[in-house]
Amino acid sequence: MSIKDNIAKLKNELPDHVTLVAVSKTKPGEAIMEAYEAGHRIFGENKVQEMVQKWEELPKDIEWHMIGHLQRNKVRYMAGFVSLIHGVDSLKLLEEIEKQGKKHDRTIPCLLQMHIAEEETKFGLDVPELEALLESNEFKMMEHVKIVGLMGMATFTENQQQIRKEFANLRSIFENLKERLPYIHILSMGMSGDYQIAMEQGSTMIRIGSSIFGARN
Ligand SMILES: *Cc1c(COP(=O)(O)O)cnc(C)c1O
Numbered sequence: 368m369s370i371k372d373n374i375a376k377l378k379n380e381l382p383d384h385v386t387l388v389a390v391s392k393t394k395p396g397e398a399i400m401e402a403y404e405a406g407h408r409i410f411g412e413n414k415v416q417e418m419v420q421k422w423e424e425l426p427k428d429i430e431w432h433m434i435g436h437l438q439r440n441k442v443r444y445m446a447g448f449v450s451l452i453h454g455v456d457s458l459k460l461l462e463e464i465e466k467q468g469k470k471h472d473r474t475i476p477c478l479l480q481m482h483i484a485e486e487e488t489k490f491g492l493d494v495p496e497l498e499a500l501l502e503s504n505e506f507k508m509m510e511h512v513k514i515v516g517l518m519g520m521a522t523f524t525e526n527q528q529q530i531r532k533e534f535a536n537l538r539s540i541f542e543n544l545k546e547r548l549p550y551i552h553i554l555s556m557g558m559s560g561d562y563q564i565a566m567e568q569g570s571t572m573i574r575i576g577s578s579i580f581g582a583r584n
């Protein structure tokens with residue numbers, strides 16, 4: 368099937384409250400343009416340099432989401448145009464986003480990444496770290512970042528019960544937070560292999576790469 372068909376098929380499956388981020392990392396501009404011409408506008412990248420290059424070359428009404436692990440020294444390259452940063456997992460990183468947002472005179476929407484998987488290697492905050500960040504004075508003073516939700520990645524496993532349990536855990540952290548901070552409304556969870564479980568568990572934003580663009584090398 369073509370990229371266009373893949374997008375159409377996916378969008379057909381999604382309820383209205385779930386947003387599709389087409390993960391175009393490693394894929395060329397032509398592939399993105401095929402999705403664009405099918406009406407899609409939201410794309411996710413995991414490397415700042417690659418995202419900046421694509422932003423420069425492609426239509427300006429594309430919304431670019433940074434979904435990967437982000438180094439502080441790279442924030443400034445995308446601070447002027449990035450639509451949503453999914454992977455914020457430290458106060459230090461948030462402070463840099465604040466600084467760069469201020470420079471560009473804009474407020475940058477961010478998701479805090481939670482560690483929900485079993486693997487040691489997955490990035491993210493645990494609940495006490497989330498609380499500490501939200502309670503910090505540094506955070507409370509920020510005017511150029513806006514935390515609009517949470518993001519998480521489940522363990523890479525065939526075990527659907529485990530994936531379901533991890534997503535359910537993230538959902539409950541999300542619901543909890545939403546009660547205290549009413550502007551929290553995005554729960555980014557679900558990739559090609561697990562988005563159905565993620566949606567069943569309350570995801571409002573899925574990040575799909577290979578099911579749209581094909582396998583990556
Ligand atoms: C690559 C990536 C995706 C998309 O993965 P697929 O399995 O190709 O859908 C989603 N989220 C993050 C954080 C990624 O790095």
